Every structure is written in C-alpha cells, then in structure tokens.
Amino acid sequence: MKQNIIETHGLNYHFGKRQILQNLELRVPRGSVYGFLGPNGAGKSTTIRILLGLLPVPEGKVLVHGLELKNNRLDILRQTGALIEMPTLYRHLSGYDNLEMTRRMIGAPKKRLQEVLEITGLTADAGRKTKEYSLGMSQRLGIALALLPDPELLILDEPTNGLDPSGIREVRNLISSLNKDFGKTIFLSSHLLSEIEKTATELAIIDKGATLYQGSLKDLYAHTFQPAILQLRTSNAAIAVQILTDHQYQLLDSEHDKLVVRLAGREQAASINRLLVENGVDVYHLSTETQHLEDFFLRMTTKEPVMALSA
Amino acid sequence: MKSTTTYLTRSLSAETLKLKNTFALWMAILAPCALISMFFLAFWSKGEHLVMKSLGPWTSFGFRTFALYTQLLMPIFIALLTSMTNGIEHKANGWKHLYALPLPKSTVYFSKAALVLGLVACSTLVFMLAILSAGTVLRWLRPDLGFQNYEGISMILITSVKIFLASFVIVAIQFWLSMRWSSFALSMGVAIVAIITTVVASRWEHIHYYPFAYPLMTFNGYMKQSGQFFTEEIWRSLAVGTAVFILGYMDISRKKIL
Numbered sequence: 001m002k003q004n005i006i007e008t009h010g011l012n013y014h015f016g017k018r019q020i021l022q023n024l025e026l027r028v029p030r031g032s033v034y035g036f037l038g039p040n041g042a043g044k045s046t047t048i049r050i051l052l053g054l055l056p057v058p059e060g061k062v063l064v065h066g067l068e069l070k071n072n073r074l075d076i077l078r079q080t081g082a083l084i085e086m087p088t089l090y091r092h093l094s095g096y097d098n099l100e101m102t103r104r105m106i107g108a109p110k111k112r113l114q115e116v117l118e119i120t121g122l123t124a125d126a127g128r129k130t131k132e133y134s135l136g137m138s139q140r141l142g143i144a145l146a147l148l149p150d151p152e153l154l155i156l157d158e159p160t161n162g163l164d165p166s167g168i169r170e171v172r173n174l175i176s177s178l179n180k181d182f183g184k185t186i187f188l189s190s191h192l193l194s195e196i197e198k199t200a201t202e203l204a205i206i207d208k209g210a211t212l213y214q215g216s217l218k219d220l221y222a223h224t225f226q227p228a229i230l231q232l233r234t235s236n237a238a239i240a241v242q243i244l245t246d247h248q249y250q251l252l253d254s255e256h257d258k259l260v261v262r263l264a265g266r267e268q269a270a271s272i273n274r275l276l277v278e279n280g281v282d283v284y285h286l287s288t289e290t291q292h293l294e295d296f297f298l299r300m301t302t303k304e305p306v307m308a309l310s311a
Numbered sequence: 312m313k314s315t316t317t318y319l320t321r322s323l324s325a326e327t328l329k330l331k332n333t334f335a336l337w338m339a340i341l342a343p344c345a346l347i348s349m350f351f352l353a354f355w356s357k358g359e360h361l362v363m364k365s366l367g368p369w370t371s372f373g374f375r376t377f378a379l380y381t382q383l384l385m386p387i388f389i390a391l392l393t394s395m396t397n398g399i400e401h402k403a404n405g406w407k408h409l410y411a412l413p414l415p416k417s418t419v420y421f422s423k424a425a426l427v428l429g430l431v432a433c434s435t436l437v438f439m440l441a442i443l444s445a446g447t448v449l450r451w452l453r454p455d456l457g458f459q460n461y462e463g464i465s466m467i468l469i470t471s472v473k474i475f476l477a478s479f480v481i482v483a484i485q486f487w488l489s490m491r492w493s494s495f496a497l498s499m500g501v502a503i504v505a506i507i508t509t510v511v512a513s514r515w516e517h518i519h520y521y522p523f524a525y526p527l528m529t530f531n532g533y534m535k536q537s538g539q540f541f542t543e544e545i546w547r548s549l550a551v552g553t554a555v556f557i558l559g560y561m562d563i564s565r566k567k568i569l
Contacts, residue, residue: 054410055568077413088403088404088408091403102408104321104325
C-alpha cells in the first residue's frame with residue numbers, strides 16, 4: 001500500500017500565458033487531515049480541479065490513490081468524495097432528493113442515504129427543500145454528498161467559507177470526526193490559517209502556485225514558534241538595561257519602564273527575572289510573545305523575512 | 312468495469328428525478344394542451360368559418376394547429392425546454408459536481424440529451440392525444456361540423472410523429488447551445504431568428520439545407536397529403552441532428568470546468 005494518497009510531481013499549470021501552478025510538489029499522507037493553505041488566487045482551486053480531473057494535465061504528474069490520474073480518472077473518482085466551494089444543490093428539491101440523485105448516479109446502496117444524513121446531522125431536515133437550508137446546513141449536505149460513495153479520500157475546498165462561527169464549528173467538528181472515527185483522509189483547502197490550525201495534522205502552504213512549506217503541523221510549531229521575545233516592566237529601567245546588557249542579553253527596545261529582550265529559549269525568561277530581582281529591581285510585568293502562525297503565514301506569503309526562523 | 316448501459320441508466324434515472332418540481336416537465340405537457348385548447352375554443356365558437364369544405368373537419372383542425380405549431384411555437388418550445396433543463400445545472404453550478412462523479416463524461420451529456428428528447432417526445436404524445444380528445448368533444452358540441460367522420464385522423468397522427476423527427480436537429484442545436492452557454496437569451500434569440508428566417512425563406516429553392524425549416528417542410532407535406540413517412544426532411548433532420556449531437560459532445564467534453 002502506498003503511503004501517500006495524493007502525490008503531485010513538478011505539477012505546472014497555466015491558463016493562456018498566466019502561470020497558475022509552478023512545480024507543485026504535494027505529498028498527502030494516508031489518514032491525515034491535510035491542510036492546503038494559501039491566500040486567494042494562490043492556485044488552490046486550480047489544484048483541486050486538477051486532482052478531480054476537471055482540468056487536463058499531462059501524464060505522470062498527478063497520482064491519486066497510487067493511480068496515475070490521466071488514465072484512471074473513473075477509478076480515482078470512485079474512491080474520492082469532493083466538495084468544491086459551494087456545494088451543488090438543486091434548490092427545488094429536498095435534501096433527501098439531492099442525495100438520492102447523486103446516489104443513483106454512482107450506484108451506492110440505498111441505506112447509505114440514512115448513514116450520511118446521520119453523520120452530517122441532517123436526518124431531521126432531509127425532507128425540507130434545500131432552498132430553506134442555512135449556509136451551514138447546505139455545506140453539511142455538500143459533505144454528505146461527498147460521503148455517499150464512502151470514499152477513502154475527501155477533498156474539501158474552502159468548506160467553511162462564508163459560514164458564521166457556529167457553522168464553522170459544526171463543519172470543523174464534522175471534519176475531525178470523519179478523520180478520527182471514520183478513518184477518512186481529508187484534503188482541506190482554506191485561506192484561513194486559523195481554520196487549518198485547528199483541524200489539520202499536515203500542512204502545505206502555497207503561494208503563486210509554488211509550495212512554501214510542507215510538513216506536519218507539529219514540526220512547524222516546534223521549529224518556528226519558540227517564545228522569541230520577552231517584554232518587561234520594571235521599577236528601574238535604566239538599571240535593568242545595564243544589568244541585562246552586562247549579561248549579554250540582546251536588548252531590542254526600551255521605552256520608559258518597558259524593555260523588550262530577545263530570548264533563545266523559555267528558561268531565559270526565568271533567568272532574567274531572577275537576575276533582576278537579585279539585583280534589587282522589581283519586576284511588575286513579564287510576558288513572552290510567541291509569533292503567531294497567522295503572522296508567519298502572512299510574512300511567508302508576502303515574502304517578508306520570517307523573524308522567528310532567524311531566532 | 313461497469314458497462315455503458317449501467318452508467319446511462321443510472322444517470323438517466325437521476326436526471327429524471329432532477330425534473331421533479333420544475334416547470335420544464337409541466338411545460339412539456341401543458342404547451343400542447345394550451346395550443347389545442349385554443350383551437351378547440353375557436354372551432355367550438357366559429358367552427359363554420361374554420362372548417363374548409365375541401366379538407367374536412369379533422370384535416371382542417373390539423374392544418375390550423377400544425378401551421379401555428381411548426382412555424383411559431385415549436386422553435387420557441389424547444390428553446391425553452393432545452394434551456395430550462397440545462398438551466399437547472401447552470402443554476403445549481405452543477406457541472407463541476409457532475410464531472411467529478413465517477414461517470415464517463417459522455418454519460419452526463421447523452422443522458423441529458425435523451426431526457427430532452429424524451430420530453431419533446433412526451434409532448435408530441437400529449438399533442439396527439441389532445442387533438443383526438445378535442446375533435447371527439449367537438450363531435451358532441453358541434454355535430455354540424457362533421458367531426459363524427461374520422462377521416463384524416465391517421466394522417467394527423469403520422470404528421471405529429473414526423474414533426475417530432477423533423478425537429479430532432481433543432482433539439483440537437485438548441486441542446487448544445489444551452490449546455491455550452493447558460494444564457495437563456497441566446498436560446499430564445501436563436502429561436503426567434505429561426506422563426507423569422509424560416510418564414511422569409513420558405514420559398515427559397517435551397518430551403519432543405521436549412522435545419523430550422525424541416526418541421527415546416529413536414530407541414531407542407533401534410534398539406535399535399537402525401538403518404539410517405541421518411542421524406543427528405545426527416546432523414547436529413549435525423550442525420551444532421553445525430554452529427555450535431557456528436558460534435559456538441561466533442562466540444563463540451565473538451566471544455567475546462569472552472
């Protein structure tokens with residue numbers, strides 16, 4: 001069994017002269033929730049359309065379920081469920097009929113309808129016309145549609161887009177449960193890092209069609225997000241500055257009673273505190289500032305130097 | 312491997328469900344009823360002016376309805392029907408969903424085509440039944456018109472089927488247009504241009520190369536009361552229509568889905 005459920009090899013794509021994807025290398029491990037992150041226009045939707053065979057790509061560039069995409073489109077799609085942006089719902093039909101229609105097309109067993117309705121929590125509303133559905137319900141029905149063939153892989157394109165906070169939570173919980181309880185691999189695209197952060201185990205950050213980061217979310221945290229900066233308020237700033245510089249600490253800023261010091265590790269915060277107190281300076285305020293993933297993402301995609309990486 | 316028939320049956324049954332609660336289905340039934348009702352009322356109240364002595368009551372009724380149907384209503388009816396059925400997909404932004412299902416692209420296209428043709432066939436059937444009922448009721452309401460003599464009825468039924476076959480090519484063209492572009496105005500515009508050009512060019516010697524004129528040619532054949540079934544415009548319509556359906560598919564299947 002292949003370990004990666006999706007692989008792209010030097011994937012390029014362009015519309016006319018405009019290059020959309022540049023040598024995109026994706027490795028999506030089986031069983032993961034894979035966050036596919038990038039600002040609007042980064043090429044996320046194009047990538048997803050390629051993975052689903054909606055856009056033509058040359059042979060050998062894309063492997064899904066270990067199969068070459070170009071020659072195995074139907075076999076791949078049979079094991080893949082997808083929700084692309086807004087779900088395709090026929091508004092004049094009930095939720096049940098919408099599911100029934102796709103069920104007929106793919107030839108899934110009839111009992112699967114009740115199962116997916118239950119998983120997505122829509123059993124009670126199945127008889128209502130989908131034009132009466134809230135955005136969150138529509139989105140969950142879209143996921144129910146994607147789940148009909150009981151696929152191993154789910155591809156969800158911006159599934160929380162446009163939802164209110166409770167809708168976002170519903171969808172997020174559903175995604176986590178699909179991964180943990182049903183063992184689905186989930187390829188989840190978003191332009192919101194906060195979304196990916198809460199559900200993903202693996203992460204790729206892309207911009208302008210190229211991969212900027214790919215790996216596990218844990219590694220990203222471990223290497224990038226050490227507490228980097230310490231803010232201090234003391235009874236005597238002048239003496240504090242003197243003490244800290246004497247002990248080779250790198251002072252970034254001092255303003256009135258406030259000091260900003262660069263840290264190499266968490267334990268240095270404690271040492272600085274002890275040092276100051278032992279030298280008769282009272283410490284009123286002591287806080288470490290972690291660089292947020294959001295800042296990191298913004299800097300990365302706007303090509304500013306990433307501060308924490310150099311620390 | 313699933314066979315093509317399995318895919319087509321599945322897809323067609325899903326497409327049929329899609330028509331539930333839509334106006335397209337009702338229109339296929341109501342449009343011929345409305346047309347026949349109109350002439351029914353006209354014959355009921357002013358039948359003595361409408362029945363032509365030389366033709367007899369049934370053939371006169373057929374003449375009036377076919378004249379209006381082939382020249383004016385049919386092009387509009389087909390445009391409405393195709394743009395409404397494909398409009399369901401455009402409105403739901405459903406193409407991406409359909410093409411990301413494990414179905415061959417040809418299945419998606421040809422099951423929709425079969426559905427539209429089925430609707431036109433269904434409305435042809437309703438048309439035939441409605442004429443029969445209208446004439447039969449007129450027989451009781453206006454015995455003086457002579458509807459009790461069923462002469463000419465088989466010609467009416469044969470011509471209805473022939474008109475359906477002659478419109479095959481129009482369905483093919485409109486089906487492709489409405490699938491390719493979501494614009495309702497485009498389908499209607501083409502239909503209106505077709506109506507005007509057909510009327511203007513009806514006496515042109517090369518009219519048999521103009522697909523939109525085929526139903527009218529069938530109507531002209533009806534006026535001559537020729538008994539031939541596979542007349543020139545019928546096989547032309549079937550041949551060109553089949554070609555348009557296939558070329559349409561080749562065009563649609565290459566389209567990028569965004």
